[in-house]
Amino acid sequence: MTTTGIRTAPATRKPAHRDGNVLRWLSAYTASMVGDSIYFVALSWAATRSGSPAQAGLVLAVGSVPRAVLMLGGGVIADRFGPRRVVIGSDAVRCVIILAVAVLLLLATPGIWLLVLVALVFGAVDALFLPSVGALPARITSPGELGRVQGMRGFAQRVATVVAAPLGGLAVAVGGPAAGFGVAGVLFAVSLVLLMAVRVRELAPDEEAGTSETARRQLVGGLRYIRGHRVLAPLLLVAAVMELGFSGPANIGIVLLADERGWGAAGMAWTVGGFGVGAGAAALLLAVRGRIARAGAVQSWGVVAGSVALGAIGFAPSVAVAAVAGLCVGLCTGLGGALIGALVQTVTEPAYLGRVTSVATLFTVGFAPMTYPVVGAAIGAWGVEPVFAVSAAVSAAGGVLGLCSGALRHAELPR
Template sequence: MTAATEAPVSLPATPAHRDGNVLRWLGAYSASTLGDSVYHLALSWTAVRNGTPAEAGLVMAVSAVPRAVLMLGGGVVADRFGPLRVVVLSDAVRCLVVLAVAAFLFVSSPTLWVLAALALVFGAVDALFLPAVGALPPRIAAHDQLARVQGMRGLAQRAALVLGAPLGGLAVALGGQAGAFGVAGLLFAVSLPLLLALRLTPLPKDTGVKGSTAFRDLADGLRYLRRHRVLGPLMIVIALSDLGFVGPLNIGLALLADERGWGAAGIGWILAGCGAGAAAASLLLAVRGRLPRAGAVMGATIALGAASIAALAYVPSLPLAVAVALSVGLLAGLSGALCGALTQTACDPAYLGRVTGVSGFVSLGIAPLSFPLTGAAVGLWGLGPVFVASAAICALGGVYGLLVPALRGAELPTVPARRT
């Protein structure tokens, strides 16, 4: 990274959706996220075509191990070396590795060992990429625009999920397995010039992290998080809500559709409803820029979303299930966007990589452990009790947030009125 990239800049007093710096970041993030979506489709398709279902599942699960183990360290790396450097390096590594695998598949038959190695590399890179991505917005956008940036990021994520599957399928149809990996690699490559063109605002003070050990940096970040009146309780809210949310929405939906006879198409419709609701929530935050009483709204939407999760197990028809899923997506999407916006606005930017690493460790490392527990519990007690129990855990997170005065009263920065 050149010194010019890190030079101090004056952030324009314009909305994020008109800020060229933010739009370059959004374009890079969209390309990278779309590449990630195409990559996962290519990996799963190639694994399924060249191994047993158990072997394919193992390949897909390999990336979760380094991601969970290294996520906290990834936050330290982002704060120590700068989030932009880490994001650029992460996308460059993903680009080169995926293109190398595409070239290998073009001249040779795929092996599960190659796919497992690729998944392992991606998991390790994700552990660096995700905290750094979370730490970037305060360095490229004005403080009062961070909630709007969070909404724009949510829209980019939803668009990648919607477009990634058909784009990956088209790439497989036209170019085979090698072609799909090649498209993913090119999308990662598209993000690089956009990232290198970003202008970063400097940190408000010297953090001193570069002179200490990585372990001390991590311990310092955890102490900062524990003592923070808003961020400490917020991490507990995120942990409880994710633990209650991910099991029913990832494992429970498949079991529900199978029990009701809705089939794979039914799962698709329910997930589409959930995704549409989440996209609407992101759009709301992107357009408005802030919501008043953000902490209270976050806690309330988590509790209401939990009620919708419990209701999913008892709906008698697919159309009604889609409608309930729409409410789940809207409420969970809004609460999730507010969690992200409050994290970015309440946190000192010098610690944001480590704080985002803790949040990612909870969401991507601990919460997925509930998947096998959810499946086993459904086998013992049925869908209804398990959905209700999971919803209760999720609701507990919202109630806890409402009971902590500092978090309940947390506000997003006021967006200045547009000048005429």
């Protein structure tokens, strides 16, 4: 794989929070996340105005299909051509698409099927962007700083979540969907400029092995690499099982719980807000400390403890108790999730990071949302308490599996 035209990261071990190269990547990632959220606000509003509620739901759902189907291929492309090239190219395409939609909405009222096409294309490009942006940290900082980078990344995610909703709502309220798409497009442009200024480390010759293989063989090779890795295999299994039990209750489950208990939107907001504060605090802790001893064991125990707190939300007698339980969920699973990300970055050979990141991301943005209708139907049939209890048990099983793996239990972040 040629590295012509690629900026090379210096071989210095500078603290991540003082490294301009890392901060440029983090700023680009944050701008992209805020842009993503505003895009979804604008898309949902435009779909609601252009079609029926069922059609609006279709627009929001179809984008997840190419994202899930193409995610593994996106990881192969990231490893084959280098994550920096792929992330810049995909970010540029997203920017052009969204700004073009903004202009189109200013000139006309597009039909619902045009919005479906936009959602499909955006989802396909996301399948390239997400593995690539996740594979960059190991090439822009030293191994000992990857834990801090994951903490900074997690904290940026929480900040983006807080900022995006009111900013997107304000843009749509003032200028309609066109303004929302325009703001999202500008943020993607900012992200693109910052990413172009990020320098990356070149791969050593032995790390470039296999780049001449076919894409199919690279994908199979990546999956075999994960399966045969003593730490990665159980680590990704922990993440997958945790998400399987966690995502439904944490999203649609809390909404239905608040409605059933008569807490209203405010009760739901307090519970979700507790989770966000806890997750942000956990990410900030890792960002400040940079390293937590016995990371493999801590992340598994964090998953178990967070799952217990998740189950407790279903039995909470009041909003206050639910909010405190949500805070505990955020602290425990937030720390566990950040450590999972840090361990993935540190134990994976750089040549495989795109494929490994694509597998990890597939569980969170591909498969996990499919549990929402299942959880919703189960709550309708059996009530909140048993569904939260069963989901928490499934999520906790992920942490237990991690504790059963000696290699993962003893895994450490580098100093």
